Amino acid sequence: MQSAPAGRIRWYGAGWMLYILPALLVYIVFMVFPVVNSMRLSFYTGSGYQLTNYVGFDNFVKLFNGSEASIRFLNAFKNTWIFFAIHMLVQNSLGLLFALLLSGRVFRGRGIFRTIIFIPATLSPLVTGYVWQLILNPNWGALNKLLTGIGLGSLALPWLGNTNTALPVVSLVSSWQWVGLPTMMFLAGLDRISAELFEAAEIDGATHWQLVARIKLPLILPIVGIVSILTFVGNFNAFDGIYALEGADGQPLYSTDVMGTFFYRTGIAGQHPAGIPDMGLGAAVATLTFIVLIAGILVARRLTQARDESLSGGRIVRP
Amino acid sequence: MSLAKRAKIVALVLFAAVALASFVSAQAKVQLTMGSWRTDDVANWNTILAAFNQKYPAITIKFDPTNPPDYNATLRQQFEAGIAPDLAFARTYDTGISMFKSGYFADVSDLPGLKNQYDSNARAPWADETGKSFAVPLAAVSHGVYYNVDMFKKYNIAIPTTWEEFLAVCKKLKDAGVTPLANSLKDQWDINEVFLMSIAPNFIGGPEGRKAYENGTRRFNDSQMVALFQAMKDVAQYCPKGFEALTYNDSSSIFATQQAAMYFDGSWSITNYKDVPFTWSVFAPPPPRGMKPYVTFHIDAGLAMNAKTKFPKEARTFLQWVYSDAAADTIANGLPTGFFPMAKNASKINEVHANAFLQLNAGRGTDVRLTWPKLMTAPSGDITGYNLFGQATISVMTGKMTPKEAADSVQTGLAVYYPPQMK
Numbered sequence: 001m002q003s004a005p006a007g008r009i010r011w012y013g014a015g016w017m018l019y020i021l022p023a024l025l026v027y028i029v030f031m032v033f034p035v036v037n038s039m040r041l042s043f044y045t046g047s048g049y050q051l052t053n054y055v056g057f058d059n060f061v062k063l064f065n066g067s068e069a070s071i072r073f074l075n076a077f078k079n080t081w082i083f084f085a086i087h088m089l090v091q092n093s094l095g096l097l098f099a100l101l102l103s104g105r106v107f108r109g110r111g112i113f114r115t116i117i118f119i120p121a122t123l124s125p126l127v128t129g130y131v132w133q134l135i136l137n138p139n140w141g142a143l144n145k146l147l148t149g150i151g152l153g154s155l156a157l158p159w160l161g162n163t164n165t166a167l168p169v170v171s172l173v174s175s176w177q178w179v180g181l182p183t184m185m186f187l188a189g190l191d192r193i194s195a196e197l198f199e200a201a202e203i204d205g206a207t208h209w210q211l212v213a214r215i216k217l218p219l220i221l222p223i224v225g226i227v228s229i230l231t232f233v234g235n236f237n238a239f240d241g242i243y244a245l246e247g248a249d250g251q252p253l254y255s256t257d258v259m260g261t262f263f264y265r266t267g268i269a270g271q272h273p274a275g276i277p278d279m280g281l282g283a284a285v286a287t288l289t290f291i292v293l294i295a296g297i298l299v300a301r302r303l304t305q306a307r308d309e310s311l312s313g314g315r316i317v318r319p
Numbered sequence: 320m321s322l323a324k325r326a327k328i329v330a331l332v333l334f335a336a337v338a339l340a341s342f343v344s345a346q347a348k349v350q351l352t353m354g355s356w357r358t359d360d361v362a363n364w365n366t367i368l369a370a371f372n373q374k375y376p377a378i379t380i381k382f383d384p385t386n387p388p389d390y391n392a393t394l395r396q397q398f399e400a401g402i403a404p405d406l407a408f409a410r411t412y413d414t415g416i417s418m419f420k421s422g423y424f425a426d427v428s429d430l431p432g433l434k435n436q437y438d439s440n441a442r443a444p445w446a447d448e449t450g451k452s453f454a455v456p457l458a459a460v461s462h463g464v465y466y467n468v469d470m471f472k473k474y475n476i477a478i479p480t481t482w483e484e485f486l487a488v489c490k491k492l493k494d495a496g497v498t499p500l501a502n503s504l505k506d507q508w509d510i511n512e513v514f515l516m517s518i519a520p521n522f523i524g525g526p527e528g529r530k531a532y533e534n535g536t537r538r539f540n541d542s543q544m545v546a547l548f549q550a551m552k553d554v555a556q557y558c559p560k561g562f563e564a565l566t567y568n569d570s571s572s573i574f575a576t577q578q579a580a581m582y583f584d585g586s587w588s589i590t591n592y593k594d595v596p597f598t599w600s601v602f603a604p605p606p607p608r609g610m611k612p613y614v615t616f617h618i619d620a621g622l623a624m625n626a627k628t629k630f631p632k633e634a635r636t637f638l639q640w641v642y643s644d645a646a647a648d649t650i651a652n653g654l655p656t657g658f659f660p661m662a663k664n665a666s667k668i669n670e671v672h673a674n675a676f677l678q679l680n681a682g683r684g685t686d687v688r689l690t691w692p693k694l695m696t697a698p699s700g701d702i703t704g705y706n707l708f709g710q711a712t713i714s715v716m717t718g719k720m721t722p723k724e725a726a727d728s729v730q731t732g733l734a735v736y737y738p739p740q741m742k
Contacts, residue, residue: 138564158561161561
C-alpha cells in the first residue's frame with residue numbers, strides 16, 4: 001500500500017472520520033449498547049422486562065455454586081466444548097481435505113463439486129434440521145433402513161434419542177451443513193499461492209504429497225487460525241441447528257444442551273410449559289459466553305499472530 | 320285543518336315513532352367481546368354464540384381470540400389499558416388467580432346455580448384459596464388409551480381392567496410380533512403429560528393422594544410413587560423400536576398406520592383418526608390390582624368476566640346460559656371434538672369417539688394432571704416439579720435410573736424449593 005503525501009495526511013485525518021460516523025453510530029446503537037446493557041442486566045433480577053432489583057454478583061454465583069442452574073450451566077459449557085472439538089476435527093479437517101482436492105489442477109468439473117459442498121451452508125438450519133430428523137428417524141428414516149439393508153441392523157440406533165450418540169450426531173449434522181465455509185476459505189488461500197512455487201518444486205522432483213506438506217499446508221496456516229476463530233465463535237453462539245434437532249431442552253436429558261440453548265431457556269423461553277424466564281440470569285449466561293469468546297479470540301489471535309510473523313520470513317521464497 | 324296539513328302531521332308522528340322505536344332497540348342491543356386463546360375454534364364458537372343470540376336477541380357476543388402463547392400477556396396488557404374484553408377465557412390455578420387478585424376478573428361465586436352445576440373439584444382450578452370463584456368451568460380434556468379394536472379381536476384380547484392385566488396384554492401382543500404401544504420420548508411433554516400423568520391417579524389414589532403429596536404429608540419417593548415409576552419402566556420394552564428418538568407426531572402415525580396396537584393420548588387427538596381404515600376405541604388406563612380407578616380428566620378452560628365491564632348484567636346472563644339446561648346440548652356438541660363440558664347437566668355427546676372418551680368417567684374418579692395445581696413453577700434456577708417428573712420418566716424408561724432413583728430425584732429436586740417438601 002502506498003502512503004499519501006505527508007502534507008495531505010492531516011487533512012484526510014478528519015475526513016475519513018466523517019465517513020465512518022454513520023456505521024459507527026449504527027454499531028454503537030445496535031451492538032455496543034445491547035452488549036453493555038446486557039452486562040448491566042446481569043447484575044439485576046426481576047420478572048418481566050423491567051429488571052429493577054440489583055443483586056450484585058448473585059446471578060453469577062448461581063451459575064457456579066452447585067445449584068441446579070450451575071449443574072445445567074457447566075453441563076452446557078462442557079457440551080459446547082465437545083461440539084467445538086468435533087467441528088474442528090470433522091468440519092475443518094474435511095474442509096481442508098476438500099480444498100486440497102479441489103485445488104489440484106488434475107480435477108475436472110471442480111466448479112460443480114465446489115457448489116455441491118457449499119449448498120448446505122446456504123440453507124436454513126431449521127430446514128436441514130428437519131430433513132436430518134427425517135433421515136435419522138428410527139422408524140422410517142433412511143439411515144437406519146440403509147444400515148439394516150446392508151446387514152448392520154444392530155447399528156440402527158435411535159441416534160437423536162440416545163444420550164451417548166445425540167451430541168456427536170448433532171455436531172456431525174452441523175459440520176455437514178457448514179463444511180462449505182472452511183472449504184471456500186482454504187481454497188481461496190490455496191489459490192493465492194504462486195504457481196511458480198509448484199513449478200519450481202516439480203522441477204526439483206517433489207512428489208504430490210511433498211507439495212502438500214511443504215508448500216500448501218505451511219502457506220495456509222494463517223487461514224487455519226481464522227477458520228478456528230470463526231468456528232469457535234459460531235459454536236459458542238450455536239442455537240438454531242440444535243434447536244431444530246433436539247428442541248430447546250437439549251434432549252435427551254440435556255445431553256445436547258449447549259450455551260445457546262441454555263441461554264435461550266434461562267433468559268427467553270423459561271421452562272416448558274409455564275415459561276417464566278429469568279432475564280437477569282440469562283444476561284449473566286450471555287455475559288459469560290461473551291467473556292469466553294473474547295478470551296478464546298485473544299488466545300487464538302496470539303497464536304496466529306506469532307505464526308504470521310514466523311511465516312512472513314519464510315513467505316518470500318527466492319529460487 | 321287541511322288534508323295536506325293533516326297528512327303532514329301524520330307523517331311527522333309516524334317518523335317520530337319509527338325513530339323512537341329504532342332508538343329504543345338500539346339502546347337495548349348490546350355487543351360483548353370474548354377473549355380466548357383458541358384461535359383454532361372460531362367456527363365452533365361462532366355457532367355457540369349464534370345459538371345464544373337466538374335466545375337473547377338483544378345480546379351479541381364477538382369471539383376475539385389471541386395467539387395462544389401471547390394470550391396471558393396480551394390479556395393483562397388489555398386490562399391495564401382498560402380495553403379488555405367483557406368476557407375472557409381464564410387459565411387455571413396460579414395464572415388465573417393472579418388475574419383475579421389484580422382485580423381484573425370479577426367474583427362470580429354468586430351466580431345462581433353455579434355450585435349445583437359444578438362440583439368442588441370442577442370449580443377448584445378457578446377459585447382462590449378462600450373458595451371464591453372467578454370463572455365458570457368451561458371445557459376439559461380427557462386422557463385414555465386408544466386401541467385398535469380389529470387387532471384386539473384378531474388376538475382375542477379383552478380390555479384390561481388392572482395394570483397387571485394391561486402388562487399381560489402388552490406381552491401377549493409383543494409375543495405375537497405386534498408393537499403394543501405407540502408412545503415415544505423425543506418430544507418429552509407427551510410421555511410426561513399423557514402417559515405418566517394419565518396413569519398417576521391410579522397409582523397414588525386420585526385427588527386425595529395428590530393433595531397429600533402437595534401438602535407434604537407424603538413424600539414423592541414413597542412406595543406408591545416408586546410403583547408409578549416402576550410402571551413406566553415396565554412399559555418401555557413395549558414401545559416401538561427407537562422410541563427414544565420418535566416424536567409425538569411419529570407416535571400418532573405409528574398408531575394410525577396400525578404399526579402399534581395401543582396409544583396413550585388425549586381426547587384432543589380424536590379428529591386425527593377420523594379416516595383410519597380400522598375400528599378403534601378408547602379404554603381407561605387401568606389401576607394396579609386393589610386400587611380405585613381414576614381417569615385424568617384435565618381442566619382446560621374457564622370463562623371469566625371483566626370486573627369493570629360496562630355490561631355486567633349481560634355478561635352474567637351469558638355465563639349463566641353456559642351451564643343452563645337450555646344450552647347443555649349446544650355446548651356439549653358445539654365445543655371442538657374432544658373438549659368436554661364440565662357441568663353436571665352436560666348433554667350426551669353425539670360424536671361417537673368423544674362420547675366413548677366421556678363414558679370412561681362413569682364409575683371412576685377423576686383428577687387433573689398431577690403437577691398442574693402446585694408444581695408448574697419454581698424459583699429461577701430450580702427445576703419445576705413438571706420437569707422433574709419429565710426427566711425422571713425419561714431416565715427410568717431409558718434405563719438411566721431405577722424407579723427408586725427416579726422417585727428420589729423428584730423428591731430431592733422438590734426439596735430444594737417446594738416448602739411442604741423441605742421439612
